[in-house]
Amino acid sequence: MIADQIVTGLLTGLIYGLMALGLSVIFGVMRIVNFAHGEMAVVAMYGAWAAFRYLGLDPLLSLLPIAAIMFGAGYALQRGLVQPFVSRPDYMQFILLISLALILTNGALLVFGPEARGIGVDYSFDSYEIGPLLIDKVRLLAAVAAVALTALLLAFFRFTLTGKAIRAAADNRIGAQVIGLDVKKLYAVTFGIGTACLGAAGTLMSLLVDVMPRVGPELTLLSFVIVIVGGLGSMAGALAGGVLIGVAEALAGTLLQPSLKSMFSYGLLVLILLLRPQGLLGERN
């Protein structure tokens, strides 16, 4: 029973990790905290829901198209709106993205209404029995997809020229400009990648939880907790934080009251902010 919960939390945590990775990448490169993170993920969740409802597409199939669309949206958003704010004070960036979050959440409320919408694929209730463990099939598939995408992303940053250029721009923006990198474009690509991450994570999440507008702010706060715990700007930290929070929430949900599980996350957030603000895996600067 407890072991089942740990595995469930672990698998969910891998999807959380992918979502938080999007936040972490954007912050790591541009030093912008995307306050509309969860709200954007909800847009992807509605996309997955609509694709399933009207086109009959399994979210595992609509995953890549939605991520691609979200990449374009993120790229355009950075180019059209966020770019001039890169060099402005923290609080301005915050307020800009809060306004975006308000628009997205309430726009979703206007278009889709407050009711929860779930995706019921025909294998929703299947599960695998591995030894003593009972594992949901959807959760396992979603987690595998999340891991594959995360690996792809890490490989992108490690091996491709664009990935290396983005890392260079993150390390030293002026140096990157001096050697002729188009930093603005790299920033837009980064924002696109971050948005694609949460688009993919949102699509996968739509298999596990119902979509409704108020999920947005919850996911934003959840992503904040994860990246702060793991280390803001650290990619490995986002994954570790995702898994840690996933498992902790699953356990707190079984051992304590389910409604207390986010209390646990916020408590952890406060502790980390005070004692180790760079996060568990982040580097102090």
Add this chain to the structure above:
Amino acid sequence: MRIGLLILLGLFLLAPLAAGPYLLSLLTVLLTFAYLGQAWNIMMGFAGQLSLGHALYVGLGAYVSAALSIFWGVPPILGVFPAMAAAALVGAAIGLLSFRFAVKGVHFTLLTIAFAEIARILFQHLSILGGTGGLFLPVEVRSGVDLVHLRGDPRMFYYLILTMSVAVFFFCRALLASPLGYRWLALREDPGAAESLGVDLLRVKLAAIALSAALTAAGGVFAAFFYNALFPDQWFGLGYSIEIILAPIIGGLGTLFGPILGALLLSPLGEAISAVTESFGWQTAGIKPFCYGIVLLAIVKFLPDGVWPAIRKRLR
């Protein structure tokens, strides 16, 4: 400018003569946001500390005064003091923690959110205070004025929040002209330089947070007795914290007139939009915050200092 302010005040004073119950409650809500925005502005606009958890202090003020009144019969005119003290203490504790562990910028803002969220979940589980089911103040229909128990007709509430808003306006004006006010501005503009000039950053920061929290809590006491129903999700929620900061940002951060102007612009806009969409028979849940989001976006994009500084420039 002074004449404009006097005219505005005169209009507010005379409004109940002409306003019906609907308009009066709208004006009361407007002034509540002007008041809360002014209180928040002390921390962000003057001292440069972005708090996205001010619902925590509204909620604390509301719950403390309501609980004192319900369980021990303490009237709100006395209950407001422990309510403000509780909020000031919590604010100071958060400030002290963040200072001791050097939590700054984005991290500080996240800390304020985290504490508000913790309080929200905590109050959801305090069954003695109603939990998620809510805490209700007994409603008595009285036509007279009972300021001690905050019971009376809507006009009393209106004049009370008007008085509070005017008082907090002049209080903030005095603060800005005081040595403390100059230290806040120094802290906001450049903490390092301020410290090197001998500004005690810890004291100055704590003063900003505690004062802002206490004044916000007083607004919470007012709101508790005005609405009579407290729910942790609403009173401590992030959504409320964001609603509080809209008016001062749109009106002009750090300006005295900004929060009032912001509330004057936003509330009628929200009401007008609701009225229009309702008259078309559209589903309207979310339309107001949706429009607030668009206005906020336009302001940060095109008038980052807010509306009031832009108007003031024209006037000169």
